[in-house]
Amino acid sequence: MLVHYNQTSDILYYEVLDIPLPELQCLKTLKVAFHHATKDEVVIHSIRLSKNSTISDVITDLKTKVELSNPDAELRLLEVFYHKIYKIFPPHEKIENINDQYWTLRAEEIPEEEKNLTAQDRLIHVYHFMKDPNQNQQIQNFGDPFLLVIREGETAAEVMDRVQKKLRVPNEEFAKWKVAFISMNRPEYLQDIDAVSARFQRRDVYGAWEQYLGLEHTDTTPKRSYAANQQRYNFN
Template identity: 80%
Template sequence: MAGFVPNEEIELYEEIKFEPSVMCEHIDKKLTFRASQLEDGDIICFQISPPVESYGQCRYPDVPSFLEYVHNRQVVHFRSLDKPKEDEFCLELSKLYTYDDVVERVARQLGLDDPSKIRLTSHNCYSQQPKPQPIKYRGVEHLSDMLVHYNQTSDILYYEVLDIPLPELQGLKTLKVAFHSSMKDEVVIHSIRLPKQSTVGDVINDLKTKVELSHPNAELRLLEVFYHKIYKIFPPNEKIENINDQYWTLRAEEIPEEEKNLGPHDRLIHVYHFTKDASQNQMVQNFGEPFFLIIHEGETLAEVKVRIQKKLQVPDEEFVKWKFAFLSLGRPEYLQDSDIVSSRFQRRDVYGAWEQYLGLEHSDSAPKRAYAANQNRHTFEKPVKIYN
């Protein structure tokens, strides 16, 4: 009879439960229902027994293994970290897959020979963005660990293809440093990759091989910038392992020759751009690129303004609209051209130098994103290039 399958080729199983874990037991066909404890409503699964010689070739050779597969099956949407809003491909995986299983299948999908060059990043279910920190090499046990975010489970993972294996990369520290050229009206962002035990001095030496300096013996310094204020000048011997460039901007620049020869009464002050927000009770809002400026004893604001205009290359018709103020802890005290600027910078009762600065009040005309192709920008609104 067509389609007839002998009884001895049928395997029977009882599906006892599916959640939270699969429980499925083999049924002995020689026993009665009562002996097998089978009752009305129980689920019986059957399969045709595979040939013994092909048993090991089957991915799911019996009902229990197939139910385990269905129970742990997970379709994952993979996105390139460079394009975090677009699905690149989907893979049907198991939640029980190990870290190595997952990266191996991603590498296979991408046609990559070395899975260790794949770096994965989990998804933040609340922000709908990649998590700030990528998954470390073998840093999680299973796919299910990669997809969980607090009490939520995602079906999205982000991937990168690295130029060196991830275990090797994890022994290095990568810092994004914005180099502010003294000769060009642009900012170039460089990725500096060095062993974690390296120092700021090593970063500067590496950067010197990548940038164009005004002269061969130019000295560089590394600054920490946050919300358009300079918070720190890194000492050359500081270890880079603990430097965080995730929220802070690291900025490198040449040290002007005049700053190397400060007189006994000269002061190096912070200068920031600011506006006042009418919607927030005239609160000061900083913007643009902060910088240092030397002020000399007895120098008037009118004399300081000449040097600032030259440094920032601001046209006369725009510069005449600017206002100048001394700010301490966010409170502006507007200055007149005849005021002696150095007399305002005598206080020592402030938290840090960044909270006592010369403020340049003017409109923030810079676009939210500036590019090097725009050649007509002022230096206080420098366009940006990114080099990897």
């Protein structure tokens, strides 16, 4: 036990379990970062359920642990990797094969505007980005990605007005932001009068993260406060 890759150690680490090992082996533990609807604080919760449980079971358990904006709020679970949303988990999916070691599992409330979408409405991905001058202006994403409803014919100016209110960005700072339609990592900057929905008509893209609305600005947003096990830690 003390020999690993032909190297010998004189330290043996162990963990004291709170339940018998056979019982623990039948369970799955997921670390879920809960993003509050109106606060910048993120609380990381450990959800431990049977391996046969579903995403719906995770959300039910999480609701007993988090502070909601209202008692009837609905939650969803997202898979986030390198500041992009790669998946919205369906409620019936089993949790047994979900990996939270490399991908971040993020839970959040579903905004009211997303609950009654029409055939003309689109739910798009919105990511923050900036260009790296040292790598031929290659795009680098940062910050917290999010989903946003865009209406048929809605202009870039109208969308950006809603984005500013959603993110609570001061006018002076927001005036420096640019908005672009990004496909395959290539930005196409939008003018105020451009219809955003017209850029999101293709249905044959591999994944939603390949086409998104990009917000170009410097990373001046304050670091979120993270809490785990009800003890707060700040991650820089």
